[in-house]
Amino acid sequence: MPKLMDANSIIKLIVAKTGRSEVDVRGLIEDKKEKFAGLLKDDGAAYMVARELGVDVDEEKKGILIGDLVKGMRNLTLTARVLHVYAPKKFEKGERKGRYCKVLLGDATGQIMLTLWNDDIEKLGKIECGSVVTVKNCNVGEFNGKLSLTLGFNGEVVLAEGIDESVLPKSKHISARLADLADGMQNVDVFARVLHVSEMREFERDGEKAVVVRFEVADGTARLQAVAWRNLAEKASKLYAGELVKIEGADVKKGLNGLELHLGSRARIIERPVAPFEIPGLEEITGKKFSRKKISELKAGLENIEVVGEISGILKGNLLYNFCPQCKKKASGSTCEDCGAQTRQRAVVSLQVDDGSGSISCSLFGKAAEVALQMSTIEIANKLKEVGAENLIAELKKRIIGRTIIVRGNTSQRMINPEEIEIIGSDALLLRHKEEIENLLKILSEMNP
Template sequence: MVSFEEIEEVYKRLEGRLKPDEFKSMVEEKVIMMNGLCDSKTAAMLVASELGLNETIKIKDIAPDKGGVVFIAKVISIGDIHEFSRSDSSTGRVVNITFADDTGSIKAALWDEASDLVKIGDIKMGQSLKVKGYIKEGQRGLEVNVGRGGNIEHVDKAVAVNLEPMKINDIKSGMSGLNIIGRIIDTGKVRAFQRKDGTTGKVTNLTLGDETGKIRVTLWDSKAESADFKIGDTVEIINGYARENTFSNQIELQLGSGGNIMKSNTAVDYSETFTQIADIGINSAYSVTGHVSGLDEIREFDRPDGTKNKVSNIYVSDDTGRIRVALWGEHAELVNELDIGSEISIIDAFAKPGRNEEIELSAGARTRIQVLRK
């Protein structure tokens, strides 16, 4: 049963359009219909929206207490349609779309019949739409839910979008709804993996740079499969979210089905920052440049899972010091190409305590190595 106290605040906005018991009954019916996907207050907001609380507002004015809202905005990203099973054994569908206007952006979840508009191609990137839904606090902030009682209409006018990109150096862990423009300075291979539910996912990585720094970007599933980018391309990322990698202690950007990545014609300046060897600390990634002052042989070994791997060690020196660098996997073969005195740049190697408590660098899958002169 729904407590009227929980929905009284929403009821007051109806300004006497129906009796309290009638409103409560409609909310209880909505809770049952949504099959536990929303609480009583959210159901009350949806009912209020259906009753006509639908003044058009700007995205920046959308707040938790607005309940049902109507806004006109442009589609800037479309996610994948996900199917799920309800407790009554019926199948539900949902897709996430990011909308933007000249005041900001917001994510919208389109449920069931509303999600079919994406499936049949009625909703596409760049369209201007009038959206009617209700507000809910999501995992990464406010979002609009469009289900029964909601509505999507095409609007025959252009919507100006003002998405100010964030500089890479200003990104902090936990931020969401991030928009950045950067130049691709490294790409990775698309990898398949098994989820806990037995389905197969796809993932790949890019590294982007701007004039303030660089950041590793992880693309998931359809974004990974469609990632047709090369080093040197400039791209714009819309609706990413940031989190800290507990291994590298660095902030990384994640781009799932609710985000988007596209090529951009914007000019972006980037130059790699190299650290002098004497200034390297532990438990962080560094880029160094210098000459090879020592070479060891390749050593093969068995991993705990029974597969084989290989490693070799080199020593790199600059004007401030000398450091041991462990080259793992494919990097290990580099010792066959180098000589004492070869000039080399090692980008994004992880620093950790080594022999005799000396700091050493570990060059793994995330590391790029450039031989400047053999």
């Protein structure tokens, strides 16, 4: 592990780089120590003076140790292991709104929390728990009586290179395949493929409203339900079938239908990670293959087809209907007339889709409707209360007409006009160009082995 340069070495470097006298530099160091009321040692004070004078001490070494940090230090570089990444949270204080994400770092001398604010969260990228990182241009502050780090101007978090990891603490996360999970396991990390994402649901606990999303994952060894709570629910709701994810910091609990992964405030979802082992594709796991067709090729009675086209219209409708989760069918009111269960509101929309060869009506329900409209059922319900269905559809037309969408499902005759056919959609995806290019390359490779 790299060590902090001693004060004498830093002084010589400052003199060489700036042309200042040694007496002048030592005076600046003593002033800095006095400012920190004796809490700062010669090495740390010399390091701070060097940075303030624009002397890049990091050219000579890779950073300061956590145990040498003192409140007020600025523009530091340190190297440590990522011990845990907490789920990003939203905050609202007065007129200020934003997000923050906490990252626990550790080296041979201690641990410290790095807080990333707003756009800085994206600088974490796909860095995983257990990775060794170098944090550049960070500042030392204090929160709840403990030292903490934030990124300064142009600060960044990057994977470290050439570091002796043997002296760094290990992450306490447990990496496992889905088939190896057991009830009660905590801080579990898994790689898996998303099979299905349910609609976001709202619930109330201790007088507070929150949201939850269920989604199914598989890795070739097992399939199970994952449950994302509160802050992670919004991210989970945007996952799509077939996407590869890494779930970090989940807890394993026994649900009604087997084991479940629960993603709370300590969990995290990383999209499109590099998995250490091969995970089967969606078609192999589900045994269902969708055949891509031109709209002009469609006829009634086709199953498991998909079309790619632009949204050219939204048909009139209520956008929501009552759905019984027990009977799995439409209900007329808040209580199911068949089983007596409480119904839920579910999104529904009929889109006109055009692929250049023709145009077709697509009826989408639940999550598929949410994806197409880019609104959750909760958001649709709230907006309907404000403006009504007609005005909301007018707003949606401005936002989504012209977007490219993939619709999967079966074809049938339209009830209102049997001479026309429609797609009853089971899934909808917004076109992702990178995935489309990869699919085309795969098809070409199969054609030309």
